[in-house]
Amino acid sequence: MKNKNTKFFIDFDGTISTVDVVDLILERFASEEWKVVEKEWAEGKIGSRECLSRQIALVNAGQEDVRRLLSKVEVDPYFEEFLKQARGLSIPATVVSDGFDFSIQEILKRSIESSLLENLPVYCNRLEWSAGKPKAVFNGDSPCEHGCANCKPRVLKQLTDSHDFVVFIGDGLSDRFAARSADLTFAKGKLLQFCQDNQIKHKPYTNFKDIKQWMESELLNLGRI
Ligand SMILES: [Mg+2]
Ligand SMILES: [Zn+2]
Numbered sequence: 001m002k003n004k005n006t007k008f009f010i011d012f013d014g015t016i017s018t019v020d021v022v023d024l025i026l027e028r029f030a031s032e033e034w035k036v037v038e039k040e041w042a043e044g045k046i047g048s049r050e051c052l053s054r055q056i057a058l059v060n061a062g063q064e065d066v067r068r069l070l071s072k073v074e075v076d077p078y079f080e081e082f083l084k085q086a087r088g089l090s091i092p093a094t095v096v097s098d099g100f101d102f103s104i105q106e107i108l109k110r111s112i113e114s115s116l117l118e119n120l121p122v123y124c125n126r127l128e129w130s131a132g133k134p135k136a137v138f139n140g141d142s143p144c145e146h147g148c149a150n151c152k153p154r155v156l157k158q159l160t161d162s163h164d165f166v167v168f169i170g171d172g173l174s175d176r177f178a179a180r181s182a183d184l185t186f187a188k189g190k191l192l193q194f195c196q197d198n199q200i201k202h203k204p205y206t207n208f209k210d211i212k213q214w215m216e217s218e219l220l221n222l223g224r225i
């Protein structure tokens with residue numbers, strides 16, 4: 001953390017939410033072909049923008065069906081405490097996700113105190129519904145070099161400068177580019193393996209309790225608390 005301004009950037013699916021919500025929707029409502037598309041993305045043959053638009057096109061479900069499915073999704077049990085602590089210490093936290101506003105807002109609203117959500121900007125893709133079917137909509141920026149739907153390192157770059165200490169928290173392969181551009185990455189799941197294989201500066205974690213503890217010990221060292 002050093003003497004710089006720490007900023008947290010946090011993946012949503014499988015990191016804040018305990019399951020990957022995009023996968024959950026696909027497993028429940030898409031034809032099997034979504035797995036073929038997923039494999040092409042995991043192997044690096046296509047970017048997430050192409051991957052998600054093809055996968056969401058395979059989904060056959062109305063808004064209410066998806067909402068009902070999301071009602072069972074939980075968030076990390078320590079996420080709210082983590083947010084409270086970060087806010088108390090004036091450390092900004094931002095969600096940066098390759099998932100969709102519809103599910104993220106639905107889950108966060110139900111699980112996290114509204115005053116905390118006011119200070120938690122969310123950068124993600126959108127789901128639009130027409131004729132009872134969803135469509136993936138991406139921001140209008142020119143596509144990045146990786147073919148991302150929502151390019152995480154680009155968001156990190158937009159929201160930070162050289163005085164910031166960028167901490168990224170994630171769990172999966174959609175975080176691989178962000179991990180490369182952060183000063184420190186908290187990693188679990190497939191992202192942990194990726195960080196180990198690619199010598200990316202990281203710390204393993206299990207849940208947000210670990211990150212809360214890290215924040216406390218770092219700030220104690222700096223004499224800030
Ligand atoms: Mg994830
Ligand atoms: Zn990108």
